[in-house]
Amino acid sequence: MAHCFTANFILKYRRPFSFSHSPNDLSQLVDRLSKLELETGQRPHVVMEATGNYSKPITAFFQDAGFKVVVLNPLQTHAEKKKSVRKVKTDPIDANRIAQVYYLNQFTEAKPHMDYISELQNLCRQYDGFNTIYIETQLRFRSVLDLLFPKFESVFAHLCSPTALRVLSSFPTPDAILSASRDQIINCLKPAKMSKNWYELKTDALISAAKESLPFNRAQQSNLRVLSSIPGVGEATATTILAEIGDIKRFPSSKQLVAFAGIDPSVFESGKFKSSHNKISKRGSPCLRKAIYQATVAGISNRASGPLNMILRSFYLRKINEGKPSKVAIIATSNKLLRIIFGILASQQPFSDLK
Incomplete structure (x- = not known):
């Protein structure tokens, strides 16, 4: 958010501040802009970056309040950001960058849309x-x-x-x-x-x-039943998992199945350097990865009656206690769930028999 004077004056006049996109906070911001108008004798302009539907109600709010609104294309501010040697992104720097783009170029005011349009x-x-x-x-x-x-x-x-x-x-x-x-x-x-x-x-x-017709209708008859026995794996999720895995015999071990899902850690080595903080590869089936992630979240979620899957919940909490961020712990738990799925499909034994 910037005002129509000079970028240096803006930073000296008021330090950057944040506000939520709620009617109350926006009304308070209008009050600040009105006070600024009284002090300077000039009507401030509201300058913002386009963010799709998110910025539309804010634009309309300030237009209805009588302010000139200029909406910048993100490509324009991105070009300004590329001029910087250091890769830095903070709210104050972003606000200053938007102001610089605005003052160094000629922009037309965003015209209000008619309601029917x-x-x-x-x-x-x-x-x-x-x-x-x-x-x-x-x-x-x-x-x-x-x-x-x-x-x-x-x-x-x-x-x-x-x-x-x-x-x-x-x-x-x-x-x-x-x-x-x-x-x-x-x-x-x-x-x-x-x-x-x-x-x-x-x-x-x-x-x-x-x-x-020569149909292809090889069905997995009992797999859906044993897979649905895992707490947290619903019928729709189990169906997706089976559709993506196909015949479990394609995978010699659970390690290959984990790699197929793209939940295995990527490897980054160069010379004597070996990274110890690697992201998952995401090289496998995105549909399988999504289904496994959803089943994991469902299994570890702590409900009023307790988590659906105590095995996954205990494993997740152990990772959290080790200092892992929540998302990293969920991915590790997804990895464990996939190994459980491998054991169930390979043995054709329901979840209760493997505990």
């Missing part, structure tokens, strides 16, 4: 976001269908139509179609309210597609 912009962006999610979901759905029922797409032009989804819900695999009677398939098609000939043609097409 802001609302229309928000709705358009929301629509675009939902549409992107919808398209991505369709693509993922198509990729799964290519494995389970490869020829299904030849029967329905629109895979996400109500009729196509209803058929898949009732007959998700080629074997399900081939095991059903013609009447069962036709009854499933009837809500489409088409002609009798259409029902017959679609049924013939589905049977033909089922016969010509």
Whole structure:
């Protein structure tokens, strides 16, 4: 936040201070700016860095209070920061840097948006976001269908139509179609309210597609049950973990599984130097790493009835007592959880039998 005089004058006039982005603190800041106007005879300008949606209500607040607001592009302040030899980032230095960028350049005032324009912009962006999610979901759905029922797409032009989804819900695999009677398939098609000939043609097409499909449907039958026996690992998390790991026999040891998840420490050596403070590699499956992290947090969380997983909780507290930061302790506990998962999947024994 800077005022429209000179950068040196600003620093001499008032030391940098922080405030929360709440109505009360912002109102107090307006009072300070009003006092500054009385002392100098000039209306201060509010200068800030753009921070997406976070800065929009603050900009509107000061505009409504009658102040000229200038919003700087972060690229402009970043260019100023690169001029510094030392890499330093503090709130006072950032405020001074924003002031320097403002005074050394010509900037136009941020114009207030009309309410209906802001609302229309928000709705358009929301629509675009939902549409992107919808398209991505369709693509993922198509990729799964290519494995389970490869020829299904030849029967329905629109895979996400109500009729196509209803058929898949009732007959998700080629074997399900081939095991059903013609009447069962036709009854499933009837809500489409088409002609009798259409029902017959679609049924013939589905049977033909089922016969010509070569599905890939290797399932992990009992793994979900034993994995869900771990306190803190819910059904959705267990499903994600199994989907990412696949056949546990692919991994000769738990060490390889930990590396696959990217939770193993990275190695940094150069000559005789060997770093002892290394971050995790993050070279493996991000989906598996996220699922393991979530299960770990769920397991060690201290609830009213106690933590879900005492083994993980005890291990986590031991790391904390060793002086590890909380996040480092969670990562170490995630590593232990993954080793437990390896033992459970390899032995096909539930969690209670391994304790």
